[in-house]
Structure formats: structure tokens, C-alpha cells
Amino acid sequence: MKIPKRLSPLIEDGIIDEVVGEVKSGKEAQVYVVRCGDELRCAKVYKDANNRSFKQAVQYQEGRSVKNSRTARAIGKRTRFGQKEAEASWISAEVDALYKLTAAGVRVPKPFGFFDGVLIMELIVDADGNPAPRLNDLSLETGVAREYHQILIRQIVRMLASGIIHGDLSEFNVLVDAGGPVIIDLPQAVNAGGNNSASMMLDRDVRNMAEYFGAFAPELLATEYGKEIWAVYEQGKLTPDTEFTGVFRGNQLEANVGGVLAAIKDARLEHEEKILKKTEWGR
Numbered sequence: 001m002k003i004p005k006r007l008s009p010l011i012e013d014g015i016i017d018e019v020v021g022e023v024k025s026g027k028e029a030q031v032y033v034v035r036c037g038d039e040l041r042c043a044k045v046y047k048d049a050n051n052r053s054f055k056q057a058v059q060y061q062e063g064r065s066v067k068n069s070r071t072a073r074a075i076g077k078r079t080r081f082g083q084k085e086a087e088a089s090w091i092s093a094e095v096d097a098l099y100k101l102t103a104a105g106v107r108v109p110k111p112f113g114f115f116d117g118v119l120i121m122e123l124i125v126d127a128d129g130n131p132a133p134r135l136n137d138l139s140l141e142t143g144v145a146r147e148y149h150q151i152l153i154r155q156i157v158r159m160l161a162s163g164i165i166h167g168d169l170s171e172f173n174v175l176v177d178a179g180g181p182v183i184i185d186l187p188q189a190v191n192a193g194g195n196n197s198a199s200m201m202l203d204r205d206v207r208n209m210a211e212y213f214g215a216f217a218p219e220l221l222a223t224e225y226g227k228e229i230w231a232v233y234e235q236g237k238l239t240p241d242t243e244f245t246g247v248f249r250g251n252q253l254e255a256n257v258g259g260v261l262a263a264i265k266d267a268r269l270e271h272e273e274k275i276l277k278k279t280e281w282g283r
Helices: 005-012 057-061 068-079 080-103 142-161 200-215 217-223 223-232 251-281
Strands: 018-023 028-035 039-047 111-115 118-124 174-179 180-183
Touching: 005 018, 005 039, 018 180, 039 111, 080 118, 080 217, 142 180, 142 200, 142 223, 174 200, 200 217, 200 223
Parallel strands: none
Antiparallel strands: 018 028, 028 039, 039 118, 111 118, 174 180
């Protein structure tokens, strides 16, 4: 195939020997299968900010470290320099997260290096050696859905124990190899300890998984792993191997609050009906 412009320098420098083909690209980058020596690997070429469809970058970048206060001010003011630095921070977040999570034993692609805006990493393959399918491309048996859900919950816990939340986890950024789910696409990775939206993002990631797997195993829709995991994290008791049940002790309180809100809504509707009747009687 024709060599993509962004990969040409890597071939010239001997980092890549051959571009084999393009893998299905996402909203953040174009992904290629490349040969490095005797191994097939993955080359992720990040799109320019103007060509990305992922929004709300500021919310995800909260809590990330920057070089200095000048850089932080420039990013906040969205100057040309600031936008360049924000772009670099956005890309480096995935690179840093992959190295950190690989070391922590999380099932993510192993990174091999970052060169001129291109991330070289492990190619995740299926049992036949072909690029692994995305989770959303599969139809699962109930037992397999339960197994994969538990694997991902354990991976989410292990990520949080390392201080990282995916932030955009769904069936579209999970690959499935012979060993099960592998989490991908981490440029929006959230600093769990420094982002005010961290608990919401964790709960959303977990809820997305419950809703996807719940289509095959409906009982998963009633689980509350997100709230349960975050409660233990806030207490400073989370470890990579902490076990969870999916039952959150605050459920009853939440149910009561929901009941109160429902009662308030019913009372308001009743009041509006009385006013409407009085208006009609007065005609």
C-alpha cells in the first residue's frame, strides 16, 4: 500500500520496515499494521485537533501536569502556543497511561515507543493472528458476557489503583483477543486524584459496560460497581486486587431520594391540575 506521509520518516529512520495495511480508524487517530523486523505491530497516527471528533478536552485535561505556570496560562487562554501544548499533552496522556498501565498489569496494548506523533505499540490479534475485533462487533453468549464483564471490572479497578480512569470506555474501544477484552484508546485518560469529574467518569465507564453486557446478561443492568469502587477508592482502601460485588450500600438512600423527588413531582402536578380546574370553573 501507499506509505502514509506521517509514517515515511519512521521508515527512513528504520523504526518501521513496512506498512502492511490500515486498521479501522477511530475518532482520534488512524491506525496501521506495520512490520518492525520480524514482528507485526500497530502504528497509531494521531489526527490534528481540528480533525478530531472527540469533544470536551478541557474537562478531561483537568488535573494533568504541565511544564510550568506559563504553559498552564497559555493553555487556559487558548493562545497558539497554548493550543500546541494542549495538543502535546493530549497525545502524551495516552503514551504515559499505556506505559503505566502495562507496568501495572492492565490489559492494554504494550507500547514500544513514540516517534514524531506516531505511537508504536503491540498489535492485538485474535486466535488466527488477525487484528482483534472490537467488542461491539461480537455477539456473546450469556456466560461469556458475564466473564468479559468481570474481566473489565477487574481492569477498571486495577487502572484506578494506578490513579487512572479511562474516561470514554465503551464497547467501541475494547478489543477482544484469545484471552478476552483488551482496553484501547486512552488519550482522554483522567487523573483520578486531580479531576473533579473523576467519580462521574468512572461511574459512566462502568455503566457503559453494564449496559453493553446487559444486553446478553440482563442481571448486570442492576449492578452498581462504579459507586462501590469509587467509595472504596475515596476511603484510601483500594488495591489492584480488591474484590467487588456490584452491590452499593447507598442504594437504599438513593432510592429514598428518588422517592422524595417523585413525590414532589406528583404534588406539583396535582397542584397544577387544581389551578387548571379553578381556571375552567371561573370561565
